[in-house]
Structure formats: C-alpha cells, structure tokens
Amino acid sequence: VGGTANGGRFDAIDTRSICLLRETLARHSGLADFAFAMQGLGSGALTLHGTPEQRQRYLTKVAAGEAIPAFALSEPGSGSDVAAMACAARAEGEHYVLDGEKTWISNGGIADFYVVFARTGEAPGARGLSAFIVEAATPGFEVAERIETIAPHPLALLRFTNCRIPRENLVGAPGQGFKVAMQALDIFRTSVAAAALGFARRALDEALRRATQRKMFGQTLADFQITQAKLAQMATGIDASALLTYRAAWLRDQGRSVTREAAMAKMTATETAQQVIDGAVQIWGGLGVVSGHPVEKLYREIRALRIYEGATEVQQLIIARQTLAAHEQASGA
Numbered sequence: 001v002g003g004t005a006n007g008g009r010f011d012a013i014d015t016r017s018i019c020l021l022r023e024t025l026a027r028h029s030g031l032a033d034f035a036f037a038m039q040g041l042g043s044g045a046l047t048l049h050g051t052p053e054q055r056q057r058y059l060t061k062v063a064a065g066e067a068i069p070a071f072a073l074s075e076p077g078s079g080s081d082v083a084a085m086a087c088a089a090r091a092e093g094e095h096y097v098l099d100g101e102k103t104w105i106s107n108g109g110i111a112d113f114y115v116v117f118a119r120t121g122e123a124p125g126a127r128g129l130s131a132f133i134v135e136a137a138t139p140g141f142e143v144a145e146r147i148e149t150i151a152p153h154p155l156a157l158l159r160f161t162n163c164r165i166p167r168e169n170l171v172g173a174p175g176q177g178f179k180v181a182m183q184a185l186d187i188f189r190t191s192v193a194a195a196a197l198g199f200a201r202r203a204l205d206e207a208l209r210r211a212t213q214r215k216m217f218g219q220t221l222a223d224f225q226i227t228q229a230k231l232a233q234m235a236t237g238i239d240a241s242a243l244l245t246y247r248a249a250w251l252r253d254q255g256r257s258v259t260r261e262a263a264m265a266k267m268t269a270t271e272t273a274q275q276v277i278d279g280a281v282q283i284w285g286g287l288g289v290v291s292g293h294p295v296e297k298l299y300r301e302i303r304a305l306r307i308y309e310g311a312t313e314v315q316q317l318i319i320a321r322q323t324l325a326a327h328e329q330a331s332g333a
Helices: 015-028 030-049 052-063 177-213 225-253 259-289 294-305 312-331
Strands: 069-072 088-092 095-106 113-119 129-135 141-147 155-166
Touching: 015 030, 015 177, 015 225, 030 052, 030 069, 030 095, 030 113, 030 129, 030 177, 030 294, 069 095, 095 113, 095 129, 095 141, 113 155, 113 177, 129 155, 129 177, 177 225, 177 259, 177 294, 225 259, 259 294, 259 312
Parallel strands: 069 113
Antiparallel strands: 088 095, 088 113, 095 155, 113 129, 141 155
8 A cells, every 4th residue: 555656565556455465364363454454544545645745755654664554533422423523623824733532543552643534614514524644743642542442452542632733734635534534444444344254264264173173972063964054154154245345346446436335345244254253153162262262362353343444334324325326316316
C-alpha cells in the first residue's frame, strides 16, 4: 500500500493481494494479521487521497517499517453512524484546530501518525467531514485511555484539545472526509472478510485433526455421521465466504464500486467464521476452551471481526439499501 514510488509493492492498491495476505496471516497468527491490517487502513487513506508530498513523507516510512499509522474514525457517540461525528476542526490561518475524541482506535498509543476525521461544516451530516494527518507528537493530542479487550490488541481513546495542525495535513479536499473514509473502508472491509476466512480455515484444520485422531466407542469422531455433517457445513461455509470475498476484491480491482459486495463478503465471512470456530471448539470438547489452545484463541480473535469496520447489522442495512436502490432504478421509480 502506497505505490512503488513510496516503497510499496504495487503502483496502486491491489485488493486481491491484500486479501490473500490477510487470509494467510490470519490462518497462522491473528496478531500478525491485525498488525498488517491496521497499518494498511491508515496508509490506505493516504494512498487513495494523499498528496504526493504526504505520500512521500509518511508512506515511505511506513513501507520501511519506520512508522506506524492509524485510522481514527469512531467516536464515543458515533461508531457506525459516521454522520453523527462530533469531533470538529476549525480553520485558523495556516492551521486547522481539532477538538474532540476518538475511540476504539487500533494502533492507538503506538502509532506515529493518525488519519483523523473531523467535522469542518461545509454541509450537514456526512458531507461536512474532512480528513487530517495528526502526528503523535502534536501538542494538544493525547492518548486518554488504553482499552483492553478479550483478544489483546493496541486500542485507545484519543483526545484532541486545541490541537493545531498545518493546513497541508488536510487529506483530500475539505468536506471530502466521508469519501476518504468510505473508499478506504470498502477495501479493508473486504480484507476483514479475508481475515475471517483465514481464521475459519485454521479452525477447520484443527477440527479435522481432532476428528480424525480422537477415538470414541471404537471409532474416530470423523466416523460419526453427526461429525461429518458438521464438517460438511464448515467446508461449504468457508468456500461460499471465499467466493464472496474474492468477488468483491476482483470487482474493486476493476475499478467498480463494491459497497454492496464488500458488505456481503464481510457479513458472510465473519458470521460463517464464528460458526466454524464454534464448531471446532465443540469437536475439541473441554480442550477447546483451555487458555492458549489454537481454537480457544481463534474463538477470542473472531469476535471483534463481527463488529469492527461495520457491525454485521450495519452490513445488513447497507446490503438492503443498495438492493432496494437497484430495484427502484430498474423499475424506474
């Protein structure tokens, strides 16, 4: 992410490559996947909308492993409802001044710079938001609270108090923050589906290992039809998720809008992965809930994916609205 001129692997964001990488990382290490994804979301916004100077200054360091980015969108009073954002930025001469809070920010407290979204008032609702780069050392910026979750990751509440940043730190045009955020999320929402796919594949691996080795009543668990039915559901769900995920990734790489397809992929893959992992825990029995066991770790890791970058219920709303809009357009309504 970032372009070859800034140390990246590709000249443009390649969604399929991002998905393949996340799927592979998640299959082997949830922490490695998380670390990759969170730097990708922050740098992705700059790849899509940053100026050449911004990309050179920040993305080159990210590609070299010398800087960690973060993406600061959610607030205490507005998570999925981005239009209700309260964090504000006002123009003062050659600076913008930010005031407000952001929460559930991945890489919070360890990032070197943040892509922060704030209300600048060009229009009501989502049309009045802008995006800014805020360096961690900027006066008026603080990590107000570190947030502990069931799958330990660096999350934090950020606070901006009379935080002055130069005008050249504006990402994209004033009032285009919602566009910056949604285009980045369309890419990484699809990649969340890929990560869930990786978790699910690992869970199926573990379930198969247990089912073919565990003996009960003179036969293996895999010999029981009830186990076979469970394994069949797991395998089918994984393949269906993969098809939706890589369809969305392929369409995005063709330059198509994928808001609906990305939502379908994320909803299906994360919900399916939760079911597959739960099934793997069940096949492992008591060992499946022992702290540190692979399926126990997967059980904790997958839960957040059904929430962050748009909860399942939000994906359902997106899919329904897009489907209704397409129907109305087709019927001439």
